[in-house]
Amino acid sequence: MSADSDADGESSVESGAAAETLGDDPDQQAAERETAERASASTETTRHDADGLLAVRDLDAGYGDLQVLDAIDLDVADGEYVVIVGPNGAGKSTVMKSVFGLTTFMGGSIDFDGNDIAGKNPEDIIHHGLGYVPQNENVFAGLSVRENLEMGAYILDEFPDERLDEVFDRFPILRERQGQKAGTLSGGQRQMLAMGRALMLDPKLLMLDEPSAGLAPDLVDEMFDRIDDINESGTAVLMVEQNAKEALRRCDRGYVLVNGGNRFEDDGDVLLNDEEVRQEFLGG
Numbered sequence: 001m002s003a004d005s006d007a008d009g010e011s012s013v014e015s016g017a018a019a020e021t022l023g024d025d026p027d028q029q030a031a032e033r034e035t036a037e038r039a040s041a042s043t044e045t046t047r048h049d050a051d052g053l054l055a056v057r058d059l060d061a062g063y064g065d066l067q068v069l070d071a072i073d074l075d076v077a078d079g080e081y082v083v084i085v086g087p088n089g090a091g092k093s094t095v096m097k098s099v100f101g102l103t104t105f106m107g108g109s110i111d112f113d114g115n116d117i118a119g120k121n122p123e124d125i126i127h128h129g130l131g132y133v134p135q136n137e138n139v140f141a142g143l144s145v146r147e148n149l150e151m152g153a154y155i156l157d158e159f160p161d162e163r164l165d166e167v168f169d170r171f172p173i174l175r176e177r178q179g180q181k182a183g184t185l186s187g188g189q190r191q192m193l194a195m196g197r198a199l200m201l202d203p204k205l206l207m208l209d210e211p212s213a214g215l216a217p218d219l220v221d222e223m224f225d226r227i228d229d230i231n232e233s234g235t236a237v238l239m240v241e242q243n244a245k246e247a248l249r250r251c252d253r254g255y256v257l258v259n260g261g262n263r264f265e266d267d268g269d270v271l272l273n274d275e276e277v278r279q280e281f282l283g284g
């Protein structure tokens with residue numbers, strides 16, 4: 001699904017002053033180098049001014065006193081499919097966790113569907129229609145498949161039977177295995193259960209952290225196909241993926257994150273064909 005994008009090439013982040021060497025203190029010089037690197041990387045980002053479902057601006061966040069994200073900008077429009085790629089440790093998962101209220105919020109803004117969710121906790125955020133599937137420990141291993149799906153709807157007063165049917169229709173293996181303990185499912189089945197559980201609340205945006213991680217190659221394609229289906233049925237998707245080429249091939253827009261900051265943002269196919277992005281981040 002294509003976003004109604006009017007990206008205009010405008011730089012979204014001030015480049016900041018180039019670092020000057022003010023003394024001989026090696027710690028200070030290292031800090032200045034890091035600041036300069038981040039500032040220079042930031043200038044390559046363009047702001048996407050889509051009518052946002054999710055709009056993240058100048059987000060600083062981390063863990064306790066440790067700041068990981070530095071002035072992150074990110075947009076997801078209604079029904080859009082957006083991926084975040086980048087090297088290990090760039091902060092991709094931290095972006096998602098921060099949107100879902102699982103990190104220390106340090107500054108900036110996060111608006112979701114007209115609500116200010118910055119600094120809110122996941123229990124509040126989930127009510128606004130945001131689903132999140134973490135990479136690990138994303139099912140209750142000791143509960144059955146069906147119980148896991150029922151847990152997905154725990155905030156509702158009335159159990160959504162029709163939603164359960166829709167999830168079973170989307171992932172027939174879950175219907176077949178509904179009495180089986182989640183901990184005995186294969187990796188791919190478990191991933192589908194985790195997605196199914198998030199879909200029980202019919203989220204407007206589904207955030208997926210490395211859904212293809214650990215899957216056999218033939219299952220990776222199937223997983224991406226399922227995600228395409230979810231998006232084509234109207235749910236916006238924000239996905240972090242190591243399988244960057246395939247993710248960029250399938251998405252509407254992508255972000256490349258480096259060192260906790262925005263580095264590139266553009267349509268998926270533009271990023272795929274960008275020489276610099278290919279050489280630096282997609283293995284040539």
Ligand SMILES: Nc1ncnc2c1ncn2[C@@H]1O[C@H](COP(=O)(O)OP(=O)(O)OP(=O)(O)O)[C@@H](O)[C@H]1O
Pocket residue numbers: 063066068086087088089090091092093094095
């Ligand atoms: N719970 C945590 N406590 C402290 N630091 C953390 C925590 N989780 C992540 N970090 C640190 O935050 C930084 C970014 O991690 P993050 O997992 O967001 O990166 P990533 O881009 O998703 O990496 P990968 O592709 O390897 O999964 C790393 O330096 C990491 O060590």
